[in-house]
Amino acid sequence: MENIISTKRYVVKLSQTTNKPVKAWRITDFIEKVNNSYYKQELLKEIKERLNQGENPANIIILDKSFNIHKAYRGIGTLKLNTINGSKKLYHYGKPYSLYPNKKIILINNIFSTFSELYSLFNKHGVRLDKSILNTVIQQAFNNENELDISKLYSEIEFGYMSFEEEDPLLKKLKVKVNEELENLKSNIKLDLQEANTYVDIDSLIDDELSLKNNFNDEDYKKLYNCFPNKFANYFVNITRPIVGVYNVDKNTVEVLGVNFIKKNGHDDKQIDLKSVSHNSPFTVILVAGITLINSIYQMHCNKFDKTKIESEEEGIYSVLQEFDLNDDEDDEDDDIFEKEISEGKIALERWQKTKEQLEIAIQENGQSIEEELDKIENTEVSSVVNIGHSIDFTINNIEIKLQSYFDKAFEFNDFKDGEIEVIQEVNKEEIDNAI
Numbered sequence: 217m218e219n220i221i222s223t224k225r226y227v228v229k230l231s232q233t234t235n236k237p238v239k240a241w242r243i244t245d246f247i248e249k250v251n252n253s254y255y256k257q258e259l260l261k262e263i264k265e266r267l268n269q270g271e272n273p274a275n276i277i278i279l280d281k282s283f284n285i286h287k288a289y290r291g292i293g294t295l296k297l298n299t300i301n302g303s304k305k306l307y308h309y310g311k312p313y314s315l316y317p318n319k320k321i322i323l324i325n326n327i328f329s330t331f332s333e334l335y336s337l338f339n340k341h342g343v344r345l346d347k348s349i350l351n352t353v354i355q356q357a358f359n360n361e362n363e364l365d366i367s368k369l370y371s372e373i374e375f376g377y378m379s380f381e382e383e384d385p386l387l388k389k390l391k392v393k394v395n396e397e398l399e400n401l402k403s404n405i406k407l408d409l410q411e412a413n414t415y416v417d418i419d420s421l422i423d424d425e426l427s428l429k430n431n432f433n434d435e436d437y438k439k440l441y442n443c444f445p446n447k448f449a450n451y452f453v454n455i456t457r458p459i460v461g462v463y464n465v466d467k468n469t470v471e472v473l474g475v476n477f478i479k480k481n482g483h484d485d486k487q488i489d490l491k492s493v494s495h496n497s498p499f500t501v502i503l504v505a506g507i508t509l510i511n512s513i514y515q516m517h518c519n520k521f522d523k524t525k526i527e528s529e530e531e532g533i534y535s536v537l538q539e540f541d542l543n544d545d546e547d548d549e550d551d552d553i554f555e556k557e558i559s560e561g562k563i564a565l566e567r568w569q570k571t572k573e574q575l576e577i578a579i580q581e582n583g584q585s586i587e588e589e590l591d592k593i594e595n596t597e598v599s600s601v602v603n604i605g606h607s608i609d610f611t612i613n614n615i616e617i618k619l620q621s622y623f624d625k626a627f628e629f630n631d632f633k634d635g636e637i638e639v640i641q642e643v644n645k646e647e648i649d650n651a652i
Contacts, residue, residue, distance in 0.1 A: 225485055226510055226578055228503045230627075231636035235497040242630055243501065247490060249626035250503075252456055254488050255477050256619050257508045259460050260452075262473045263315075264612065266462060273608045274318035277470065278451045279310030279459040288480045295461075295470040297324070303351035306470060307331070309459055315448045316608060317412035321463060323357045323405060327366075330401040334373065337393055341386060343379045345372055358468075364402055408443075415440035419607050428606045445611040453618045498635065507582045513637060514575040516624045517568070567636070574639040 232238070263276055283289065292309075296302035306312070311328045314321040327350070335345050349372050356365040373394060380387035418437055422428050431437040452458055459478065461470040476482035486506050494500040503509070627633035 224578075224582060225504055225506060227491070227640040228505065228509060228513065229636070229638040229640075230501045230503070230632050231638075232499045232631040233635045234499075234631045238495075238499045238631075243493060243499070246626055246630040246632070247501070250509075250623070251488050253512065253619060253623040253626065254505065254509055255457065255474065256452065257512060257623075258477070258486055259458070259474050260612070260615060260619065261508060263460065267608075267612075271462060273316040273605070274314050274321075275463045275465065276315040276448075277312040277318075277321055277461050277463050278315075278448050278455075279306075279312055279461075280451055280455070281310035281459070282455045282457045283309070283459050283478050285457070286480070289475075289478050292472050292478055293475050295472065297354060297468045297470065298351055300348045300351055302469070303354060304347050307347060307350055312461075312463075312470075313448055313451060314463070315445060315611070316605075317416055317444050318463065319409060319412065320358060320465065320468075322408045322412060324354055326401055326405045326408065327353055327357060327369075329404075330397055331369070333397050334369075334394060337390060337397070338376050341380070341390065343376050345376055354468075364405060366398070366401070369398075411440055411443055415444055419605060422606050425606060428610060441607065445607055449611050449615050449618075452615055453622075499631075501632075507578065510575055510578045510639065512620065512623050513639075514572075514579060515620050516627060516633065517572060517575060517637065519624065571637045571639070575637075578639055 266276065267273060291301075292305070295306050297306060306324075307328050311325045312321050313325065331345070331347075331350065331353070335347075338345050349368050352368045353366060356368055359365065377387060377391070380390070415437075418431065418440070422431060432441075452460070457478075459472060460474070461472045463470050472478070474486075476484045477487060486508070488509065489504040491502045491504055492500075493502075624633065
Protein backbone atom coordinates (compact mmCIF):
# COMPACT_ATOMS: atom_id res chain seq x y z
CA MET A 217 0.00 0.00 0.00
CA GLU A 218 1.26 3.52 -0.81
CA ASN A 219 2.46 5.51 2.19
CA ILE A 220 0.43 8.66 2.75
CA ILE A 221 1.93 11.40 4.91
CA SER A 222 -1.00 13.09 6.63
CA THR A 223 -1.04 16.57 8.11
CA LYS A 224 -4.54 16.26 9.54
CA ARG A 225 -4.96 17.10 13.23
CA TYR A 226 -7.38 15.71 15.79
CA VAL A 227 -8.63 16.81 19.18
CA VAL A 228 -8.41 13.92 21.64
CA LYS A 229 -10.16 14.23 24.99
CA LEU A 230 -9.09 11.75 27.68
CA SER A 231 -10.98 11.37 30.95
CA GLN A 232 -9.92 9.18 33.85
CA THR A 233 -12.01 6.41 35.36
CA THR A 234 -11.40 7.51 38.93
CA ASN A 235 -12.74 10.48 40.83
CA LYS A 236 -9.82 10.45 43.25
CA PRO A 237 -7.56 13.53 43.50
CA VAL A 238 -4.64 13.33 41.07
CA LYS A 239 -1.21 14.69 41.92
CA ALA A 240 0.28 17.12 39.42
CA TRP A 241 3.43 15.06 38.93
CA ARG A 242 1.36 12.09 37.73
CA ILE A 243 -0.20 14.17 34.98
CA THR A 244 3.22 15.55 34.07
CA ASP A 245 4.55 11.99 33.94
CA PHE A 246 1.63 10.86 31.77
CA ILE A 247 2.02 13.72 29.28
CA GLU A 248 5.77 13.16 29.05
CA LYS A 249 5.39 9.42 28.43
CA VAL A 250 2.71 9.93 25.78
CA ASN A 251 4.78 12.64 24.10
CA ASN A 252 7.95 10.52 24.09
CA SER A 253 6.05 7.52 22.75
CA TYR A 254 4.45 9.67 20.06
CA TYR A 255 7.86 11.04 19.04
CA LYS A 256 9.25 7.51 18.72
CA GLN A 257 6.23 6.37 16.70
CA GLU A 258 6.77 9.29 14.31
CA LEU A 259 10.46 8.37 14.01
CA LEU A 260 9.64 4.74 13.34
CA LYS A 261 7.11 5.75 10.69
CA GLU A 262 9.78 7.87 8.99
CA ILE A 263 12.29 5.00 9.16
CA LYS A 264 9.80 2.63 7.52
CA GLU A 265 9.02 5.18 4.81
CA ARG A 266 12.74 5.59 4.05
CA LEU A 267 13.24 1.83 3.91
CA ASN A 268 10.24 1.44 1.63
CA GLN A 269 11.77 4.05 -0.64
CA GLY A 270 14.89 1.90 -0.95
CA GLU A 271 17.16 3.30 1.76
CA ASN A 272 19.81 0.83 2.92
CA PRO A 273 19.10 -0.19 6.56
CA ALA A 274 22.87 0.09 7.14
CA ASN A 275 22.46 3.85 6.70
CA ILE A 276 19.75 4.22 9.36
CA ILE A 277 21.56 5.23 12.55
CA ILE A 278 20.73 6.02 16.16
CA LEU A 279 22.84 7.91 18.69
CA ASP A 280 23.40 6.62 22.21
CA LYS A 281 22.27 9.81 23.99
CA SER A 282 18.87 11.33 24.57
CA PHE A 283 18.42 14.86 23.30
CA ASN A 284 18.15 17.61 25.93
CA ILE A 285 14.79 19.44 25.86
CA HIS A 286 16.47 22.59 27.20
CA LYS A 287 19.00 22.92 24.37
CA ALA A 288 18.29 24.88 21.19
CA TYR A 289 19.96 22.42 18.74
CA ARG A 290 20.41 25.05 16.04
CA GLY A 291 21.67 23.66 12.75
CA ILE A 292 20.82 20.06 13.65
CA GLY A 293 19.13 19.28 10.30
CA THR A 294 22.02 17.84 8.26
CA LEU A 295 25.42 17.24 9.84
CA LYS A 296 28.34 17.45 7.40
CA LEU A 297 31.01 15.19 8.85
CA ASN A 298 33.68 16.51 6.49
CA THR A 299 33.43 19.84 8.30
CA ILE A 300 34.73 20.76 11.74
CA ASN A 301 31.32 21.82 13.08
CA GLY A 302 29.46 18.82 11.65
CA SER A 303 31.76 16.23 13.20
CA LYS A 304 31.92 18.10 16.53
CA LYS A 305 28.14 18.30 16.74
CA LEU A 306 27.71 14.60 16.04
CA TYR A 307 30.35 13.81 18.67
CA HIS A 308 28.42 15.83 21.27
CA TYR A 309 25.07 14.34 20.26
CA GLY A 310 26.31 10.78 20.78
CA LYS A 311 28.02 7.73 19.30
CA PRO A 312 26.24 6.31 16.22
CA TYR A 313 24.95 2.75 15.82
CA SER A 314 23.45 1.50 12.56
CA LEU A 315 20.36 -0.67 12.09
CA TYR A 316 22.46 -3.00 9.92
CA PRO A 317 26.28 -3.31 9.82
CA ASN A 318 27.97 -0.28 8.26
CA LYS A 319 31.78 -0.11 8.13
CA LYS A 320 31.96 3.67 8.20
CA ILE A 321 29.59 3.96 11.15
CA ILE A 322 31.69 1.36 13.00
CA LEU A 323 34.80 3.51 12.40
CA ILE A 324 33.09 6.72 13.55
CA ASN A 325 31.70 4.97 16.63
CA ASN A 326 35.09 3.66 17.71
CA ILE A 327 36.87 6.96 16.97
CA PHE A 328 34.35 8.86 19.09
CA SER A 329 34.58 6.32 21.89
CA THR A 330 38.40 6.44 21.99
CA PHE A 331 38.55 10.22 21.65
CA SER A 332 36.16 10.55 24.59
CA GLU A 333 38.42 8.37 26.75
CA LEU A 334 41.53 10.28 25.68
CA TYR A 335 39.82 13.62 26.28
CA SER A 336 38.97 12.56 29.84
CA LEU A 337 42.54 11.34 30.50
CA PHE A 338 44.08 14.65 29.41
CA ASN A 339 41.35 16.77 30.98
CA LYS A 340 42.21 15.34 34.42
CA HIS A 341 45.54 17.15 34.06
CA GLY A 342 44.00 20.39 32.81
CA VAL A 343 44.85 19.67 29.16
CA ARG A 344 42.12 19.69 26.53
CA LEU A 345 42.37 17.87 23.25
CA ASP A 346 41.04 19.79 20.26
CA LYS A 347 37.74 18.34 19.00
CA SER A 348 38.21 20.25 15.75
CA ILE A 349 40.44 17.41 14.52
CA LEU A 350 37.62 14.86 14.49
CA ASN A 351 36.58 15.46 10.88
CA THR A 352 40.17 14.87 9.73
CA VAL A 353 40.59 11.79 11.93
CA ILE A 354 37.41 10.34 10.46
CA GLN A 355 38.47 11.10 6.89
CA GLN A 356 41.90 9.54 7.39
CA ALA A 357 40.30 6.37 8.76
CA PHE A 358 37.98 6.21 5.73
CA ASN A 359 40.80 6.70 3.23
CA ASN A 360 42.96 3.85 4.50
CA GLU A 361 40.96 0.64 4.54
CA ASN A 362 43.85 -1.81 4.81
CA GLU A 363 45.63 -0.21 7.76
CA LEU A 364 44.06 2.27 10.18
CA ASP A 365 45.50 5.77 9.76
CA ILE A 366 45.05 7.98 12.84
CA SER A 367 48.11 10.18 12.32
CA LYS A 368 46.10 13.36 13.02
CA LEU A 369 45.04 11.94 16.37
CA TYR A 370 48.67 11.04 17.16
CA SER A 371 49.70 14.62 16.38
CA GLU A 372 47.07 16.05 18.73
CA ILE A 373 48.16 13.66 21.48
CA GLU A 374 51.81 14.67 21.05
CA PHE A 375 50.77 18.31 21.24
CA GLY A 376 48.97 17.54 24.50
CA TYR A 377 52.09 15.92 25.93
CA MET A 378 53.92 19.23 25.49
CA SER A 379 51.94 20.65 28.42
CA PHE A 380 53.94 18.40 30.77
CA GLU A 381 57.56 18.51 31.88
CA GLU A 382 59.53 15.79 30.09
CA GLU A 383 60.43 13.94 33.31
CA ASP A 384 57.04 14.41 34.96
CA PRO A 385 55.96 11.01 36.38
CA LEU A 386 52.35 11.92 35.54
CA LEU A 387 53.33 12.12 31.89
CA LYS A 388 54.75 8.61 31.91
CA LYS A 389 51.58 7.21 33.48
CA LEU A 390 49.48 9.15 31.00
CA LYS A 391 51.43 7.79 28.03
CA VAL A 392 50.86 4.22 29.21
CA LYS A 393 47.09 4.79 29.41
CA VAL A 394 47.00 6.62 26.09
CA ASN A 395 48.86 3.80 24.34
CA GLU A 396 46.40 1.29 25.81
CA GLU A 397 43.47 3.31 24.43
CA LEU A 398 45.03 3.53 20.98
CA GLU A 399 45.71 -0.21 20.91
CA ASN A 400 42.14 -0.83 22.03
CA LEU A 401 40.91 1.39 19.20
CA LYS A 402 42.72 -0.74 16.62
CA SER A 403 41.67 -4.07 18.10
CA ASN A 404 38.04 -2.97 18.65
CA ILE A 405 37.69 -1.78 15.06
CA LYS A 406 39.19 -5.01 13.77
CA LEU A 407 36.87 -7.13 15.93
CA ASP A 408 33.75 -5.08 15.11
CA LEU A 409 34.42 -5.29 11.38
CA GLN A 410 34.98 -9.05 11.58
CA GLU A 411 31.70 -9.51 13.48
CA ALA A 412 29.90 -7.26 10.99
CA ASN A 413 31.13 -9.30 8.02
CA THR A 414 30.23 -12.58 9.71
CA TYR A 415 26.76 -11.36 10.59
CA VAL A 416 26.07 -10.14 7.04
CA ASP A 417 27.30 -13.45 5.59
CA ILE A 418 24.98 -15.48 7.84
CA ASP A 419 22.05 -13.10 7.54
CA SER A 420 22.23 -13.11 3.73
CA LEU A 421 21.40 -16.84 3.78
CA ILE A 422 18.11 -16.29 5.63
CA ASP A 423 15.40 -16.52 2.99
CA ASP A 424 12.25 -17.01 5.10
CA GLU A 425 10.82 -16.61 8.58
CA LEU A 426 11.52 -20.23 9.51
CA SER A 427 15.21 -19.80 8.70
CA LEU A 428 15.28 -16.71 10.89
CA LYS A 429 13.71 -18.59 13.81
CA ASN A 430 16.19 -21.43 13.40
CA ASN A 431 19.09 -18.99 13.43
CA PHE A 432 17.89 -17.54 16.73
CA ASN A 433 18.55 -20.99 18.21
CA ASP A 434 22.20 -20.48 17.28
CA GLU A 435 24.07 -18.66 20.07
CA ASP A 436 26.62 -17.19 17.66
CA TYR A 437 23.94 -15.67 15.47
CA LYS A 438 22.04 -14.32 18.48
CA LYS A 439 25.21 -12.70 19.77
CA LEU A 440 25.86 -11.01 16.43
CA TYR A 441 22.21 -9.97 16.07
CA ASN A 442 22.44 -8.32 19.49
CA CYS A 443 25.51 -6.38 18.31
CA PHE A 444 23.71 -4.83 15.35
CA PRO A 445 19.91 -4.73 14.71
CA ASN A 446 18.97 -5.50 18.30
CA LYS A 447 21.40 -2.93 19.69
CA PHE A 448 19.71 -0.31 17.52
CA ALA A 449 16.31 -1.52 18.77
CA ASN A 450 17.35 -1.41 22.43
CA TYR A 451 18.65 2.13 22.12
CA PHE A 452 15.50 3.17 20.25
CA VAL A 453 13.17 1.74 22.89
CA ASN A 454 15.16 2.55 26.05
CA ILE A 455 16.53 6.03 25.32
CA THR A 456 13.93 8.57 26.40
CA ARG A 457 14.29 10.90 23.41
CA PRO A 458 16.57 9.22 20.84
CA ILE A 459 18.23 11.01 17.94
CA VAL A 460 17.86 9.06 14.68
CA GLY A 461 19.33 9.92 11.32
CA VAL A 462 20.09 8.73 7.79
CA TYR A 463 23.75 8.50 6.83
CA ASN A 464 24.70 9.49 3.28
CA VAL A 465 27.76 7.45 2.34
CA ASP A 466 28.71 9.54 -0.70
CA LYS A 467 28.41 12.93 0.99
CA ASN A 468 29.50 11.78 4.47
CA THR A 469 26.53 13.53 6.05
CA VAL A 470 23.86 12.61 8.60
CA GLU A 471 20.31 13.82 8.03
CA VAL A 472 18.62 13.96 11.43
CA LEU A 473 14.96 12.89 11.44
CA GLY A 474 12.21 14.63 13.38
CA VAL A 475 14.25 17.83 13.85
CA ASN A 476 11.24 19.93 14.86
CA PHE A 477 10.68 17.62 17.82
CA ILE A 478 14.30 18.19 18.87
CA LYS A 479 14.71 21.94 18.30
CA LYS A 480 13.66 23.98 21.31
CA ASN A 481 11.60 26.34 19.16
CA GLY A 482 10.77 23.90 16.39
CA HIS A 483 7.18 23.00 15.61
CA ASP A 484 5.10 21.30 12.94
CA ASP A 485 1.72 19.61 12.61
CA LYS A 486 3.15 16.21 13.54
CA GLN A 487 3.70 17.19 17.16
CA ILE A 488 1.38 16.89 20.15
CA ASP A 489 -0.11 20.06 21.61
CA LEU A 490 -1.42 20.02 25.17
CA LYS A 491 -4.54 22.20 25.02
CA SER A 492 -5.94 21.85 28.52
CA VAL A 493 -5.90 19.93 31.76
CA SER A 494 -9.08 19.93 33.82
CA HIS A 495 -8.92 19.14 37.54
CA ASN A 496 -12.68 18.70 37.76
CA SER A 497 -13.87 15.20 38.55
CA PRO A 498 -13.03 13.14 36.57
CA PHE A 499 -9.57 14.42 35.62
CA THR A 500 -9.46 15.31 31.91
CA VAL A 501 -6.65 16.00 29.45
CA ILE A 502 -7.18 17.42 25.95
CA LEU A 503 -4.50 16.92 23.30
CA VAL A 504 -4.26 17.92 19.66
CA ALA A 505 -2.14 15.67 17.46
CA GLY A 506 -1.78 13.90 14.14
CA ILE A 507 -2.87 10.46 12.99
CA THR A 508 0.05 8.69 14.71
CA LEU A 509 -1.56 9.30 18.12
CA ILE A 510 -4.91 8.06 16.80
CA ASN A 511 -3.27 4.84 15.57
CA SER A 512 -1.65 4.20 18.96
CA ILE A 513 -4.88 4.88 20.85
CA TYR A 514 -6.77 2.64 18.43
CA GLN A 515 -4.44 -0.29 19.05
CA MET A 516 -4.62 0.26 22.82
CA HIS A 517 -8.41 0.57 22.66
CA CYS A 518 -8.80 -2.66 20.64
CA ASN A 519 -6.56 -4.47 23.10
CA LYS A 520 -9.03 -3.67 25.91
CA PHE A 521 -11.74 -5.86 24.38
CA ASP A 522 -10.73 -8.35 21.74
CA LYS A 523 -13.35 -10.02 19.57
CA THR A 524 -13.43 -13.21 21.65
CA LYS A 525 -13.89 -11.27 24.86
CA ILE A 526 -16.76 -9.21 23.41
CA GLU A 527 -18.57 -12.33 22.18
CA SER A 528 -18.02 -13.99 25.55
CA GLU A 529 -19.31 -10.92 27.36
CA GLU A 530 -22.48 -10.80 25.25
CA GLU A 531 -23.06 -14.53 25.68
CA GLY A 532 -22.65 -14.17 29.44
CA ILE A 533 -25.23 -11.37 29.57
CA TYR A 534 -27.69 -13.54 27.60
CA SER A 535 -27.11 -16.54 29.93
CA VAL A 536 -27.78 -14.45 33.04
CA LEU A 537 -30.98 -13.08 31.53
CA GLN A 538 -32.23 -16.63 30.91
CA GLU A 539 -31.62 -17.55 34.54
CA PHE A 540 -33.89 -14.78 35.83
CA ASP A 541 -37.22 -15.96 37.32
CA LEU A 542 -39.29 -12.81 36.89
CA ASN A 543 -42.17 -14.33 38.92
CA ASP A 544 -40.02 -15.09 41.96
CA ASP A 545 -40.40 -12.16 44.37
CA GLU A 546 -37.86 -13.62 46.82
CA ASP A 547 -35.01 -13.07 44.36
CA ASP A 548 -35.81 -9.39 43.70
CA GLU A 549 -32.64 -8.14 45.44
CA ASP A 550 -30.38 -10.55 43.54
CA ASP A 551 -32.17 -9.76 40.30
CA ASP A 552 -31.55 -6.05 40.84
CA ILE A 553 -27.82 -6.72 41.28
CA PHE A 554 -27.70 -8.83 38.12
CA GLU A 555 -29.65 -6.24 36.15
CA LYS A 556 -27.26 -3.53 37.30
CA GLU A 557 -24.22 -5.59 36.25
CA ILE A 558 -25.79 -6.35 32.88
CA SER A 559 -26.67 -2.70 32.34
CA GLU A 560 -23.15 -1.56 33.23
CA GLY A 561 -21.66 -4.22 30.94
CA LYS A 562 -23.83 -3.12 28.03
CA ILE A 563 -22.97 0.54 28.59
CA ALA A 564 -19.23 -0.28 28.70
CA LEU A 565 -19.43 -2.25 25.45
CA GLU A 566 -21.49 0.42 23.72
CA ARG A 567 -19.07 3.13 24.83
CA TRP A 568 -16.12 1.00 23.67
CA GLN A 569 -17.76 0.43 20.27
CA LYS A 570 -18.58 4.11 19.82
CA THR A 571 -14.98 5.17 20.55
CA LYS A 572 -13.67 2.44 18.25
CA GLU A 573 -15.86 3.76 15.42
CA GLN A 574 -14.62 7.33 15.99
CA LEU A 575 -11.02 6.18 15.79
CA GLU A 576 -11.68 4.08 12.69
CA ILE A 577 -13.25 7.04 10.89
CA ALA A 578 -10.14 9.11 11.61
CA ILE A 579 -7.84 6.34 10.40
CA GLN A 580 -9.83 5.81 7.19
CA GLU A 581 -9.91 9.57 6.55
CA ASN A 582 -6.14 9.43 6.35
CA GLY A 583 -6.21 6.77 3.65
CA GLN A 584 -5.10 4.03 6.02
CA SER A 585 -6.48 0.53 6.23
CA ILE A 586 -8.29 -0.65 9.36
CA GLU A 587 -7.23 -4.19 8.45
CA GLU A 588 -3.57 -3.15 8.60
CA GLU A 589 -4.03 -1.63 12.06
CA LEU A 590 -5.83 -4.77 13.28
CA ASP A 591 -3.03 -6.92 11.86
CA LYS A 592 -0.58 -5.02 14.06
CA ILE A 593 -2.67 -5.94 17.09
CA GLU A 594 -3.28 -9.59 16.23
CA ASN A 595 -0.01 -10.51 14.50
CA THR A 596 3.10 -10.74 16.65
CA GLU A 597 5.06 -12.63 14.02
CA VAL A 598 7.51 -11.08 11.57
CA SER A 599 5.66 -8.59 9.39
CA SER A 600 6.53 -7.57 5.84
CA VAL A 601 6.09 -3.86 6.35
CA VAL A 602 9.27 -3.14 4.44
CA ASN A 603 10.85 -5.22 1.72
CA ILE A 604 14.32 -5.58 3.26
CA GLY A 605 15.70 -8.72 4.99
CA HIS A 606 13.79 -10.76 7.49
CA SER A 607 16.02 -9.79 10.41
CA ILE A 608 15.27 -6.09 9.84
CA ASP A 609 11.54 -6.80 9.46
CA PHE A 610 11.75 -8.71 12.72
CA THR A 611 13.55 -5.83 14.44
CA ILE A 612 11.12 -3.16 13.23
CA ASN A 613 8.18 -5.31 14.29
CA ASN A 614 9.63 -5.83 17.77
CA ILE A 615 10.20 -2.10 18.19
CA GLU A 616 6.56 -1.46 17.25
CA ILE A 617 5.29 -4.00 19.78
CA LYS A 618 7.42 -2.58 22.61
CA LEU A 619 6.48 1.03 21.85
CA GLN A 620 2.78 0.14 21.86
CA SER A 621 3.22 -1.70 25.16
CA TYR A 622 4.85 1.35 26.78
CA PHE A 623 2.12 3.57 25.37
CA ASP A 624 -0.58 1.30 26.82
CA LYS A 625 1.11 1.24 30.23
CA ALA A 626 1.28 5.05 30.37
CA PHE A 627 -2.52 5.11 29.98
CA GLU A 628 -3.10 2.21 32.36
CA PHE A 629 -0.85 3.45 35.19
CA ASN A 630 -2.51 6.87 35.10
CA ASP A 631 -6.12 5.58 34.95
CA PHE A 632 -6.82 6.72 31.38
CA LYS A 633 -6.91 3.33 29.66
CA ASP A 634 -10.45 2.45 30.80
CA GLY A 635 -11.66 6.03 30.84
CA GLU A 636 -13.57 8.06 28.28
CA ILE A 637 -11.85 8.73 24.95
CA GLU A 638 -13.38 11.26 22.58
CA VAL A 639 -12.02 12.09 19.15
CA ILE A 640 -13.11 15.15 17.22
CA GLN A 641 -12.50 14.89 13.51
CA GLU A 642 -10.22 17.07 11.42
CA VAL A 643 -10.31 20.66 12.65
CA ASN A 644 -8.70 24.01 12.09
CA LYS A 645 -7.31 26.12 14.94
CA GLU A 646 -10.53 28.06 15.48
CA GLU A 647 -12.56 24.86 15.67
CA ILE A 648 -10.07 23.41 18.14
CA ASP A 649 -10.61 26.37 20.46
CA ASN A 650 -14.37 25.97 20.18
CA ALA A 651 -14.20 22.20 20.73
CA ILE A 652 -12.43 22.51 24.08
